[in-house]
Amino acid sequence: MSDIRTNEEEGKKSLNFIEVFVEKDLAEGKNGGRIQTRFPPEPNGYLHIGHAKAICLDFGIAEKYNGICNLRFDDTNPVKEDVEYVDSIMEDIKWLGFHWNEVYYASDYFQQLYDFAVALIKTDKAYIDELSAEEIARQKGTPTQAGENSPYRNRPVEESLDLFRRMNEGEFEEGRMTLRAKIDMASPNMHFRDPIIYRIIKHPHHRTGTTWKVYPMYDFAHGESDYFEGVTHSLCTLEFEVHRPLYDYFIDSLKTDDYRPRQIEFNRLNLTYTVMSKRKLLRLVKEGLVNGWDDPRMPTICGFRRRGYTPQSIRNFVDKIGYTKYDGVVDMALLEHAVREDLNATSTRVSGVINPVKLILTNYPEEQVEMMEAVNNPEDPESGSHEIAFTRELYIERDDFMEEAAKNFFRLAPDKEVRLKSAYIVKCTGCKKNNNGEIEEIYAECDFATKSGMPESSRKVKGTLHWVSASHSIPAEVRLYDRLFTSENPSEEKDKDFTELLNPDSLQVLTNCRVEAFLKDARPYDHFQFQRIGYFNVDPDSTGGKLVFNRTVSLKDTWTKVKDKA
RNA sequence: UGUCUCAUGGUGUAAUGGUAGCACUGCAGAUUUUGGUUCUGCCUGUCAAGGUUCGAAUCCUUGUGAGACAACCA
Numbered sequence: 269m270s271d272i273r274t275n276e277e278e279g280k281k282s283l284n285f286i287e288v289f290v291e292k293d294l295a296e297g298k299n300g301g302r303i304q305t306r307f308p309p310e311p312n313g314y315l316h317i318g319h320a321k322a323i324c325l326d327f328g329i330a331e332k333y334n335g336i337c338n339l340r341f342d343d344t345n346p347v348k349e350d351v352e353y354v355d356s357i358m359e360d361i362k363w364l365g366f367h368w369n370e371v372y373y374a375s376d377y378f379q380q381l382y383d384f385a386v387a388l389i390k391t392d393k394a395y396i397d398e399l400s401a402e403e404i405a406r407q408k409g410t411p412t413q414a415g416e417n418s419p420y421r422n423r424p425v426e427e428s429l430d431l432f433r434r435m436n437e438g439e440f441e442e443g444r445m446t447l448r449a450k451i452d453m454a455s456p457n458m459h460f461r462d463p464i465i466y467r468i469i470k471h472p473h474h475r476t477g478t479t480w481k482v483y484p485m486y487d488f489a490h491g492e493s494d495y496f497e498g499v500t501h502s503l504c505t506l507e508f509e510v511h512r513p514l515y516d517y518f519i520d521s522l523k524t525d526d527y528r529p530r531q532i533e534f535n536r537l538n539l540t541y542t543v544m545s546k547r548k549l550l551r552l553v554k555e556g557l558v559n560g561w562d563d564p565r566m567p568t569i570c571g572f573r574r575r576g577y578t579p580q581s582i583r584n585f586v587d588k589i590g591y592t593k594y595d596g597v598v599d600m601a602l603l604e605h606a607v608r609e610d611l612n613a614t615s616t617r618v619s620g621v622i623n624p625v626k627l628i629l630t631n632y633p634e635e636q637v638e639m640m641e642a643v644n645n646p647e648d649p650e651s652g653s654h655e656i657a658f659t660r661e662l663y664i665e666r667d668d669f670m671e672e673a674a675k676n677f678f679r680l681a682p683d684k685e686v687r688l689k690s691a692y693i694v695k696c697t698g699c700k701k702n703n704n705g706e707i708e709e710i711y712a713e714c715d716f717a718t719k720s721g722m723p724e725s726s727r728k729v730k731g732t733l734h735w736v737s738a739s740h741s742i743p744a745e746v747r748l749y750d751r752l753f754t755s756e757n758p759s760e761e762k763d764k765d766f767t768e769l770l771n772p773d774s775l776q777v778l779t780n781c782r783v784e785a786f787l788k789d790a791r792p793y794d795h796f797q798f799q800r801i802g803y804f805n806v807d808p809d810s811t812g813g814k815l816v817f818n819r820t821v822s823l824k825d826t827w828t829k830v831k832d833k834a
Numbered sequence: 835u836g837u838c839u840c841a842u843g844g845u846g847u848a849a850u851g852g853u854a855g856c857a858c859u860g861c862a863g864a865u866u867u868u869g870g871u872u873c874u875g876c877c878u879g880u881c882a883a884g885g886u887u888c889g890a891a892u893c894c895u896u897g898u899g900a901g902a903c904a905a906c907c908a
Binding site: 282284288308309310312342344345347348400401404405408409410411412413414415442443445446455456457458459461464466467468469483485486487489490506507508509510511512513533535540546547588589590592593594595596597598599601602604605606608612613617643646647676678679687688689690691693720725726728729730731732733734797798799800801802823824 | 835836837838839840841844845846847848849850857858859866867868869870871872900901902903904905906907908
């Protein structure tokens with residue numbers, strides 16, 4: 269009986285508040301039962317994980333309710349925009365595994381928007397203002413104080429019409445005049461205080477070139493674009509909440525039928541130890557503080573890709589954090605858990621020795637080579653196995669040996685036994701140090717009866733070490749990434765320049781690492797779990813036999829636990 | 835001294851008037867040829883005060899706290 273209840277509960281996953289709205293609209297038969305969303309980035313930077321959250325929602329809602337989702341570039345400000353960004357945005361959406369119905373550009377609607385603006389002027393709902401930016405700011409008032417009317421507010425319609433036309437013909441310099449909607453300078457909502465809807469920009473547009481000299485502002489372009497396309501649910505982040513009345517106002521002035529798009533706001537993603545502002549990310553790139561937009565320390569989608577995150581792990585993460593109207597900060601641990609969960613199930617286990625020291629098996633024949641069978645992934649019985657060469661001289665992790673073992677250390681130490689993963693149990697007999705007191709070689713004896721697969725191999729020993737053969741392993745470069753920022757919430761540290769919060773140790777490059785020969789055939793973005801260390805992926809920089817790995821994420825606290833206890 | 839929005843463990847969320855649940859984190863323990871994985875257990879929560887109700891996280895009132903809005907950005 270309890271089984272039946274469990275099944276019922278599992279099948280009924282709770283809806284987020286947006287899905288509740290959507291289902292209600294559907295139940296009420298709004299828009300003829302049609303569902304249409306859009307993902308509307310401005311092509312002025314690369315997509316980051318915050319966008320991934322919006323993408324999952326926009327495309328996810330469409331998919332769930334048999335609707336469509338279009339990609340629309342909100343390209344109304346030519347000064348900041350570029351085709352480079354258009355291309356990267358499309359690539360990143362595809363990588364996440366989503367498919368848009370159509371690609372649109374707000375710039376496709378410049379003529380329609382211009383015509384709409386002219387119509388507003390003709391009905392005396394817009395006028396050309398000649399106040400400067402400073403003067404407009406001054407007469408706009410403050411949130412708690414009403415604004416004043418512009419002296420140009422009651423300019424004759426014909427005059428505004430004429431000036432608007434001449435503005436677009438390039439007769440006036442940038443900033444000389446603007447087109448403002450005539451609404452209410454005393455409105456408690458600042459956005460209703462005669463918002464600017466068109467300004468002069470002479471910078472060529474990446475798609476329309478120099479055709480236009482006036483460009484619509486966001487508030488004037490966004491809702492109208494939604495309307496032109498037939499969007500039913502226009503999902504955006506919380507900071508646009510105050511814009512919604514204006515969004516509705518313009519659409520009401522435009523619409524001629526029952527259809528109307530509906531704006532719904534959700535909480536933007538904030539992650540600990542991360543800045544998400546495009547402006548700041550652009551600065552990191554421009555000032556060379558990181559190696560480009562796809563630097564694995566960046567919170568960009570391409571950065572995560574290069575770091576070795578899988579699309580599925582990002583989607584699972586977004587699924588876990590949900591959509592609400594509460595502005596919080598998500599712990600990075602949640603993202604990292606999603607990655608480990610996905611990679612644990614799929615990545616091939618290999619041996620990589622990050623900080624090698626030689627281990628010599630004094631009773632093992634000098635020239636002998638045994639091929640040991642290494643399981644590819646114990647989580648996946650279908651994944652098979654590969655071979656790894658075992659010889660007299662091996663490399664093991666320097667941290668896996670202690671001359672005087674601490675209480676909770678159960679790896680290699682004089683007179684102690686450990687298992688060499690997939691091979692033999694060995695007993696440490698001593699070590700050799702150089703003049704500086706550093707350990708140069710460790711000696712051990714092999715217990716030949718304990719080879720993996722043999723009856724004696726079931727003997728229990730406390731520790732299991734990963735290793736590679738000194739003569740068969742290949743050198744590699746390993747890049748260990750830490751948090752880019754030292755502050756848990758760099759976006760909140762308002763007094764500081766955020767670059768002061770950069771973590772100088774955020775990138776460590778290790779070049780004397782040794783990895784098993786199996787990896788020489790690995791291809792860029794292949795991901796592996798280095799036994800007991802972490803998840804790594806092959807960096808696309810790996811060329812000409814040089815192998816470069818990025819650490820995607822460490823294994824859960826493996827190393828710190830040991831250090832704390834020792 | 836404005837308008838709008840929000841408030842559930844340390845974090846992110848669910849419960850849509852009917853037993854406050856899930857995930858992450860943390861801490862214990864079991865299993866383990868990865869100190870990984872897996873499994874088990876534990877810690878920790880409805881911002882406050884009133885009201886409505888048989889019954890309130892949920893509805894109402896007041897208070898408190900947080901965020902957004904004063905770009906010719908989106």
